[in-house]
Amino acid sequence: xxxxxxxxxxxxxxxxxxxxxxxxxxxxxxxxxxxxxxxxxxxxxxxxxxxxxxxxxxxxxxxxxxxxxxxxxxxxxxxxxxxxxxxxxxxxxxxxxxxxxxxxxxxxxxxxxxxxxxxxxxxxxxxxxxxxxxxxxxxxxxxxxxxxxxxxxxxxxxxxxxxxxxxxxxxxxxxxxxxxxxxxxxxxxxxxxxxxxxxxxxxxxxxxxxxxxxxxxxxxxxxxxxxxxxxxxxxxxxxxxxxxxxxxxxxxxxxxxxxxxxxxxxxxxxxxxxxxxxxxx
Amino acid sequence: xxxxxxxxxxxxxxxxxxxxxxxxxxxxxxxxxxxxxxxxxxxxxxxxxxxxxxxxxxxxxxxxxxxxxxxxxxxxxxxxxxxxxxxxxxxxxxxxxxxxxxxxxxxxxxxxxxxxxxxxxxxxxxxxxxxxxxxxxxxxxxxxxxxxxxxxxxxxxxxxxxxxxxxxxxxxxxxxxxxxxxxxxxxxxxxxxxxxxxxxxxxxxxxxxxxxxxxxxxxxxxxxxxxxxxxxxxxxxxxxxxxxxxxxxxxxxxxxxxxxxxxxxxxxxxxxxxxxxxxxxxxxxxxxxxxxxxxxxxxxxxxxxxxxxxxxxxxxxxxxxxxxxxxxxxxxxxxxxxxxxxxxxxxxxxxxxxxxxxxxxxxxxxxxxxxxxxxxxxxxxxxxxxxxxxxxxxx
Numbered sequence: 001x002x003x004x005x006x007x008x009x010x011x012x013x014x015x016x017x018x019x020x021x022x023x024x025x026x027x028x029x030x031x032x033x034x035x036x037x038x039x040x041x042x043x044x045x046x047x048x049x050x051x052x053x054x055x056x057x058x059x060x061x062x063x064x065x066x067x068x069x070x071x072x073x074x075x076x077x078x079x080x081x082x083x084x085x086x087x088x089x090x091x092x093x094x095x096x097x098x099x100x101x102x103x104x105x106x107x108x109x110x111x112x113x114x115x116x117x118x119x120x121x122x123x124x125x126x127x128x129x130x131x132x133x134x135x136x137x138x139x140x141x142x143x144x145x146x147x148x149x150x151x152x153x154x155x156x157x158x159x160x161x162x163x164x165x166x167x168x169x170x171x172x173x174x175x176x177x178x179x180x181x182x183x184x185x186x187x188x189x190x191x192x193x194x195x196x197x198x199x200x201x202x203x204x205x206x207x208x209x210x211x212x213x214x215x216x217x218x219x220x221x222x223x224x225x226x227x228x229x230x231x232x233x234x235x236x237x238x239x240x241x242x243x244x245x246x247x248x249x250x251x252x253x254x255x256x257x258x259x260x261x262x263x264x265x266x267x268x269x270x271x272x273x274x275x276x277x278x279x280x281x
Numbered sequence: 282x283x284x285x286x287x288x289x290x291x292x293x294x295x296x297x298x299x300x301x302x303x304x305x306x307x308x309x310x311x312x313x314x315x316x317x318x319x320x321x322x323x324x325x326x327x328x329x330x331x332x333x334x335x336x337x338x339x340x341x342x343x344x345x346x347x348x349x350x351x352x353x354x355x356x357x358x359x360x361x362x363x364x365x366x367x368x369x370x371x372x373x374x375x376x377x378x379x380x381x382x383x384x385x386x387x388x389x390x391x392x393x394x395x396x397x398x399x400x401x402x403x404x405x406x407x408x409x410x411x412x413x414x415x416x417x418x419x420x421x422x423x424x425x426x427x428x429x430x431x432x433x434x435x436x437x438x439x440x441x442x443x444x445x446x447x448x449x450x451x452x453x454x455x456x457x458x459x460x461x462x463x464x465x466x467x468x469x470x471x472x473x474x475x476x477x478x479x480x481x482x483x484x485x486x487x488x489x490x491x492x493x494x495x496x497x498x499x500x501x502x503x504x505x506x507x508x509x510x511x512x513x514x515x516x517x518x519x520x521x522x523x524x525x526x527x528x529x530x531x532x533x534x535x536x537x538x539x540x541x542x543x544x545x546x547x548x549x550x551x552x553x554x555x556x557x558x559x560x561x562x563x564x565x566x567x568x569x570x571x572x573x574x575x576x577x578x579x580x581x582x583x584x585x586x587x588x589x590x591x592x593x594x595x596x597x598x599x600x601x602x603x604x605x606x607x608x609x610x611x612x613x614x615x616x617x618x619x620x621x622x623x624x625x626x627x628x629x630x631x632x633x634x635x636x637x638x639x640x641x642x643x644x645x646x647x648x649x650x651x652x653x654x655x656x657x658x659x660x661x662x663x664x665x666x667x668x669x670x671x672x673x674x675x676x
Contacts, residue, residue, distance in 0.1 A: 056342075058517070083349075128442060129449075144623045148618065149537075151618045163304065167555075170301060174297070177297070
C-alpha cells in the first residue's frame with residue numbers, strides 16, 4: 001500500500017508520526033472474532049480468550065481475542081454440514097487468506113419490493129461475473145435439502161394414509177361384524193334398515209372423531225419429542241415438526257371420511273343380510 | 282388337515298381376509314423400504330467410493346473432499362512424498378474449479394476438475410479419449426448440451442471473472458476430446474475435466490501448486506488403517522480419510538434417514554402385528570364353539586395352536602408376496618425423490634435392492650406373524666371346552 005502523505009506535517013514530524021504509528025501497531029490490542037457456540041464448546045473457548053487464527057494448519061496467523069460466542073442461526077442450508085464457524089472482520093480475513101480486495105457476496109438492503117426489483121435489474125445489467133438474487137430465491141435455493149426431505153415425507157405420508165385406511169376399514173368391519181346378533185335382534189323387533197344403517201355409520205363417525213382427537217394429542221406429543229431430539233442432535237433452533245391447524249383439519253377430515261366410508265360399507269353388508277341369517281338360522 | 286382348516290377359516294370371511302392381506306402388504310412394503318433405506322445408503326456409498334480402487338482420500342484439514350473451496354498447497358512435494366511410500370500404488374491429485382464458457386451475451390458455467398488422466402478416478406469415459414494434452418478436455422452430456430457443443434469442437438473457456446477489468450480470467454482454447462460420466466456429481470450438474478496443470482494454470486498463481494483432493498490407491502493386502510495412520514503422521518497438514526471414515530462421516534450427516542428408517546420400520550411392524558393379532562383374535566373368538574367341539578372330539582391343544590399360527594402365517598405370507606412388489610415400486614419412487622438431495626452424488630442409492638434386505642424384512646415379518654398369533658393361539662388352547670360348548674348350545 002502506498003504511504004499516505006499528510007500535507008500538514010513537516011519531514012521531522014512525519015518521522016515522529018511514523019514511529020508512533022509503528023508503536024501503536026505493536027501495542028494495539030488484538031482484534032476480536034466471534035465463534036459459534038459449538039466451536040466454543042468443542043475447543044473450550046470463552047469470551048476474552050486469545051487465539052491464533054491462520055489460513056492453514058501450522059502456518060503463521062493473527063492473534064485475536066474471542067469477543068463473542070454466537071448461537072447458531074436457524075439455517076436449513078447448514079443443517080447437514082455442521083461446520084464450525086468463526087466470524088472475523090472482513091479486511092482481516094481478506095488479509096489472512098490472501099484474498100485481495102474481493103468478497104464472495106454482498107447483502108443489499110432496499111426500501112421496498114419495488115425498489116428491490118429496480119436494484120436487481122440495475123445490478124444485473126451492469127454485472128460482469130456476478131449476479132444479484134432476491135433473498136427469497138436464495139432462501140429457496142438453500143432450503144433445497146428440506147424441500148427434498150419434505151417431498152420424501154409427503155410420499156411416506158401417502159403410504160401411511162393407505163395403510164391407516166386399510167387398518168381402519170378392517171377394524172370397523174370387525175366391529176360391525178361383532179354386532180351382527182344385536183343388529184339382527186334390532187331388525188327383528190321392527191327397526192328399519194335405514195335406522196340400523198344410520199346408527200352404525202354414526203357409531204363409525206364417533207369412533208373416527210374420538211380416534212382423531214386422540215391421534216392429534218399423540219401427534220402433538222410426538223412432534224414435541226421430534227423437535228427436542230433433532231434440535232439437540234443437530235444443535236440448531238430449527239423446528240423439524242410443526243403441527244398446523246390445516247394439518248389437524250386434514251387428518252381429522254380424512255379420518256372421518258374413511259370412518260364413514262368403512263362404516264357405510266360394513267353396515268350395508270349387514271342390513272342387506274336377512275336377520276335370521278345374521279343369527280345363524 | 283391343519284392347512285385345510287386354516288384356509289377354510291380364512292375363506293369364510295373373504296372380504297376381511299383380503300383387507301388383512303392388503304394391510305400386511307402395505308406394512309411389509311413399508312418395512313422392506315425401511316430396511317433398504319437403513320442399509321442401502323451405506324452400501325451404495327461404499328461401492329461408489331471403492332469403485333475406482335482408491336482406499337484413501339486426502340483433503341484440506343477439517344473438511345471432507347470438495348466440502349469447501351479450501352485447497353491443499355505445496356501439492357507437488359506432497360505427491361512426491363506419497364509416491365515414495367512403499368504401500369502406495371497410485372496417487373491421483375484433483376483440483377476443483379469452474380469453467381465459464383461464453384455463449385451469447387452470457388456464459389455457461391460448469392464444474393471443472395483438474396486431473397491426471399492416467400490415474401484419475403472421477404469419471405468414466407463414454408466416448409472419445411482422455412484429455413492427454415494441455416488444451417484438451419472431456420465433458421459430460423449436461424455441459425455439452427448447455428454449451429451446444431460436441432466431441433471434436435473447440436471451446437473458449439475461462440476459470441474466473443475479473444469484475445474490475447470486465448474480462449474473463451484464465452482463458453484457454455480447449456478441444457473436447459471425449460464424453461464422460463462423472464461419478465461424484467449431483468444429478469443435472471454439468472462438469473468437465475482437464476489436465477491438472479491446465480486448471481492450475483488457468484486459476485492463476487494461487488493455485489499453481491494446489492489441489493483440492495488427493496486419492497491414494499494402496500498395494501493389495503495393505504492394512505488400510507495402518508497405512509492411513511502412516512500417511513497422516515507424514516502429512517499432518519491434511520486429513521487422511523479412509524473409506525470407512527468417510528462412510529462414518531456421511532452416516533453422521535445423513536443419520537436422520539437411518540433413524541427415520543428404524544422408526545418407520547418399527548411402526549410398520551407394530552401396524553402389521555396389531556392387524557394380524559386383531560383379525561386372528563376376532564376369528565378365534567367367533568370360532569370358540571367350533572374349537573371346543575374339535576377339542577371335545579379329541580383334537581389336541583397343539584393341533585389347535587398350530588392351526589391358529591398357520592392362519593396368521595397365511596395372512597402374513599399372503600401379504601408379503603404383493604408387499605414385495607409394492608415395496609420395490611415405492612422404493613424406486615422414494616429413491617427418485619431423494620436422488621435430488623443436494624450435495625450428494627447422483628450415483629448414490631438411498632434404497633438399494635439387496636437380497637439380504639428382503640430376507641431381513643421377511644424374517645422380521647415372519648417373527649411379527651408368529652408373535653401376532655401367540656395371544657389368539659393361547660386363548661384358543663386354554664378356553665374351557667365344557668363352558669364353550671354350553672355357551673354355544675344356549676346361543
